[in-house]
Amino acid sequence: MSKPLLILFGTFSGNSESCAEKAASVARQRGYDPVLENMMDSTADVLMQFDTALLITSTYGDGDPPDGTENFYEQVVNHPRFRLEHLRYSVLALGDSCYDRFCQCGKDYDEALEAHGATRFHTRVDCDIDYEDPCDAWIEGVFAILAEERLLAA
């Protein structure tokens, strides 16, 4: 039976979306039923509906979320009473190390989800401008851990 999986992305120029689509494609190959959502069209409540979530986001401005995802960011990052003990997650952060606040938005989500009680099942990966190889490695790492957990649960 395929297992539901939430893949959320925040993007401005499309890089995070292409990583999210790649993750969704691998998920389907591995027997998951991924739900791909743009943070721009989503609300934090979606995190209550899944037990596994992958978050992929870039950073803009002075370490800020991509345009259009500010509401989602506020709801997740600045919401101290949001409880997510049921959730396991991993974050892929895209950025550019020329900027002082490298991958800050992804770092903020990673810390906030942990603070809300969620379990980080795979370490965050911070990608520089050549994001494709680290993105692929993160996707492989994420699905390797999920596969191990499935074997244990079987």
Ligand SMILES: Cc1cc2nc3c(=O)[nH]c(=O)nc-3n(C[C@H](O)[C@H](O)[C@H](O)COP(=O)(O)O)c2cc1C
């Ligand atoms: C105007 C501008 C501001 C940026 N600010 C940051 C930043 O503060 N920190 C960072 O790590 N990357 C920053 N970046 C780099 C982007 O996050 C990076 O190019 C990323 O791959 C874009 O992904 P996206 O296409 O999913 O939006 C900035 C890029 C631009 C064009």
